[in-house]
Each structure stands twice: as C-alpha cells, then as structure tokens.
Amino acid sequence: MLDFACRSPFANALSISTESRSALGLDENPTLQQFGLTIDRRLLTVWGRELQSPSVLYLKNKEARTFGGGWNMRDVQVAEAGPKITNWAWVQVTES
Numbered sequence: 001m002l003d004f005a006c007r008s009p010f011a012n013a014l015s016i017s018t019e020s021r022s023a024l025g026l027d028e029n030p031t032l033q034q035f036g037l038t039i040d041r042r043l044l045t046v047w048g049r050e051l052q053s054p055s056v057l058y059l060k061n062k063e064a065r066t067f068g069g070g071w072n073m074r075d076v077q078v079a080e081a082g083p084k085i086t087n088w089a090w091v092q093v094t095e096s
Helices: 009-024 030-034
Strands: 056-058 062-064
Touching: none
Parallel strands: none
Antiparallel strands: 056 062
C-alpha cells in the first residue's frame, strides 16, 4: 500500500487514464451511452498553491515545529493526567 501511495504524479495520472478507465468500464458503457455521456480521456488541470505550515500547539501552548507537512511530537504532552482513581465500579447491560 505504501508503494502505491508514494507513486509519482505521472504514474498516478497514467494509472487513472488507462487502468482505471478499463476497470470502471468508462469506454464501452451502455448506461453512459443511453444518456449521451462520454468521459474525456484528458485529466482536469487544477491550479493550486502551497500553504504555509500551520502552528500546532500542545499542552501549555507548547508549539511543535512543522516541516514538510509533518511534525515531531517529541518532548510534547497532549493532556495532563487526572486525579488518581481509587474506587472502581462497572455496570453490565445484557439482553434478557
């Protein structure tokens, strides 16, 4: 799965425009033809931009350093421990 997720954009485009078309039956699809629909072989081009990394804050406003779309959780706490639990109880619900 990791190999598939780490493919280049070119490999993904090639896979979508060839293998996926065949797997989805987009070329000879009677249902699409009944409605007069065809699926273009060209992929849609969408313009985008790269955003700045967000500020990631943990417990006590400790900021994690972000880099390349990820961040390291080393030396940060997510939550504080609650009070010590000394008494336990449970309820069991079953069908009769």
